[in-house]
Amino acid sequence: MQDAIALRDLVVDRGGRQVLSGINATVPHGTVTGLLGPSGSGKTTLLRALVGVQVVTAGTVTVLGHPAGAPQLRRRVGYLTQAPSIYADLTVRENARYFAALQGRGTTQADQAVTDVGLRAAAGQLVATLSGGQRSRASLACALVGDPELLVLDEPTVGQDPVLRAELWARFHAMAAAGTTLLISSHVMDEAARCDRLLLIREGRLIANDTPAAVRAATGVDDLEEAFLRMIQAGEAGTAGQEAS
Amino acid sequence: MNPRILAATTGRILRQLRHDRRTVALLVVVPAALLTVVYYMYVDQPTPPGQPAPFDRIALVLLGFFPFIIMFLVTSIAMLRERTSGTLERLLTTPLGKLDLLFGYGIAFGLAAVVQAAVAAAVAYWLFDLDTAGSSGLVILIAAVNAVLAVALGLLCSAFARTEFQAVQFMPVVVAPQLLLCGLFVPRDEMAGWLQAVSDVLPLSYSVEALLEVGSNAEPTATMWRDLAIVGGAAVLALILAAATLRRRSG
Numbered sequence: 481m482q483d484a485i486a487l488r489d490l491v492v493d494r495g496g497r498q499v500l501s502g503i504n505a506t507v508p509h510g511t512v513t514g515l516l517g518p519s520g521s522g523k524t525t526l527l528r529a530l531v532g533v534q535v536v537t538a539g540t541v542t543v544l545g546h547p548a549g550a551p552q553l554r555r556r557v558g559y560l561t562q563a564p565s566i567y568a569d570l571t572v573r574e575n576a577r578y579f580a581a582l583q584g585r586g587t588t589q590a591d592q593a594v595t596d597v598g599l600r601a602a603a604g605q606l607v608a609t610l611s612g613g614q615r616s617r618a619s620l621a622c623a624l625v626g627d628p629e630l631l632v633l634d635e636p637t638v639g640q641d642p643v644l645r646a647e648l649w650a651r652f653h654a655m656a657a658a659g660t661t662l663l664i665s666s667h668v669m670d671e672a673a674r675c676d677r678l679l680l681i682r683e684g685r686l687i688a689n690d691t692p693a694a695v696r697a698a699t700g701v702d703d704l705e706e707a708f709l710r711m712i713q714a715g716e717a718g719t720a721g722q723e724a725s
Numbered sequence: 726m727n728p729r730i731l732a733a734t735t736g737r738i739l740r741q742l743r744h745d746r747r748t749v750a751l752l753v754v755v756p757a758a759l760l761t762v763v764y765y766m767y768v769d770q771p772t773p774p775g776q777p778a779p780f781d782r783i784a785l786v787l788l789g790f791f792p793f794i795i796m797f798l799v800t801s802i803a804m805l806r807e808r809t810s811g812t813l814e815r816l817l818t819t820p821l822g823k824l825d826l827l828f829g830y831g832i833a834f835g836l837a838a839v840v841q842a843a844v845a846a847a848v849a850y851w852l853f854d855l856d857t858a859g860s861s862g863l864v865i866l867i868a869a870v871n872a873v874l875a876v877a878l879g880l881l882c883s884a885f886a887r888t889e890f891q892a893v894q895f896m897p898v899v900v901a902p903q904l905l906l907c908g909l910f911v912p913r914d915e916m917a918g919w920l921q922a923v924s925d926v927l928p929l930s931y932s933v934e935a936l937l938e939v940g941s942n943a944e945p946t947a948t949m950w951r952d953l954a955i956v957g958g959a960a961v962l963a964l965i966l967a968a969a970t971l972r973r974r975s976g
Contacts, residue, residue, distance in 0.1 A: 531818045
């Protein structure tokens with residue numbers, strides 16, 4: 481089966497600096513894929529390229545069989561930006577209902593999405609009065625509301641308490657089991673273990689694209705954070721070797 | 726454009742406005758308060774023979790001007806907020822068309838301007854005995870079309886502003902020349918030729934002419950309808966230009 485996402489030689493320059501330098505990767509359908517890397521490594525830029533709001537310097541980005549940003553994808557892809565991008569002067573419910581209407585969905589689906597992120601009690605509250613964690617969940621509800629085939633989530637669990645975080649991850653896996661593809665960025669390595677597959681990027685380059693088990697096996701350590709450190713060090717030793725020769 | 730998405734966007738913008746009671750109060754009260762000041766400024770001024778009373782002429786033009794300046798400011802800031810809060814970027818990944826968003830703002834703030842102009846006109850006609858030969862309904866119609874023009878120009882200018890500071894600086898650039906040259910201070914046919922030429926391409930000149938036509942003619946004149954069409958056309962043109970400058974992809 482065709483991959484949900486295919487990146488070929490993706491290069492992106494921002495502000496005179498190369499942020500992504502030739503990324504090649506695929507993401508299979510119906511998986512939860514983690515996009516991990518330190519802050520400033522190019523995660524958000526990669527996600528922006530996938531949803532078609534980033535000017536791409538070179539390479540191709542194919543999403544669900546179409547070039548990223550194609551009009552027919554706008555009903556099929558849900559995007560959660562890193563900073564909550566919802567209207568602070570509307571209530572949670574009003575926000576969800578507006579984004580539902582844009583996707584051709586009704587108020588029932590909107591209210592369901594608000595319930596799904598655990599904000600039913602705060603549905604009538606203005607977003608400006610919510611806590612940071614609640615705000616990002618309200619923003620998440622607006623990404624879930626269209627029931628998209630591909631969900632691109634930029635750090636959805638930042639600032640959430642452990643119980644909610646576990647609930648959200650359980651929901652992500654339930655969605656993947658139902659056929660949705662999820663690409664979730666995080667800079668917290670303990671979230672890597674919750675993913676089916678991992679993409680690790682550092683300084684605009686892809687370091688690993690594998691399952692957590694394969695990453696552990698390849699590096700011989702159980703802790704994923706330690707495994708990534710070893711991969712980075714191995715990569716740097718390789719580059720240094722090339723430069724010396 | 727998609728009628729369902731356009732309606733949802735218009736409704737969303739009006740709901741945002743409704744939650745902001747202080748802004749609603751300012752929108753409604755400020756023009757009426759300023760008209761009061763103007764009334765007492767001119768109350769003892771003599772009426773030149775064969776001409777309308779100074780208050781009648783100035784209040785009539787101001788009824789069209791207040792929605793113009795206020796809606797320009799409100800729109801510039803609202804659109805800049807869409808940009809800085811990330812909602813614009815998110816909207817552009819949804820099925821929403823650029824014209825759905827821009828016309829949504831035009832319709833929502835146009836409706837707000839109708840309410841604003843109606844309150845200001847009610848104060849001018851009933852409290853201060855504003856006297857126009859034509860109907861007050863036409864005055865409100867011209868004020869509303871003026872407001873839509875201001876929204877369109879605000880949306881267009883916000884494409885060139887990266888910060889609130891820059892957005893606010895566009896107000897004197899766009900509004901002041903139109904106010905100076907619209908014929909309120911010096912009749913347009915008495916201006917130097919080159920100023921008249923500039924005035925001829927500024928849309929506010931036509932809305933002021935349309936208002937003065939309502940002031941001096943009992944029935945709507947052909948000139949008034951032509952002027953109104955020019956102002957409406959300029960608004961649509963500015964909205965289309967704003968759509969052309971709105972990019973889905975950024976660097």
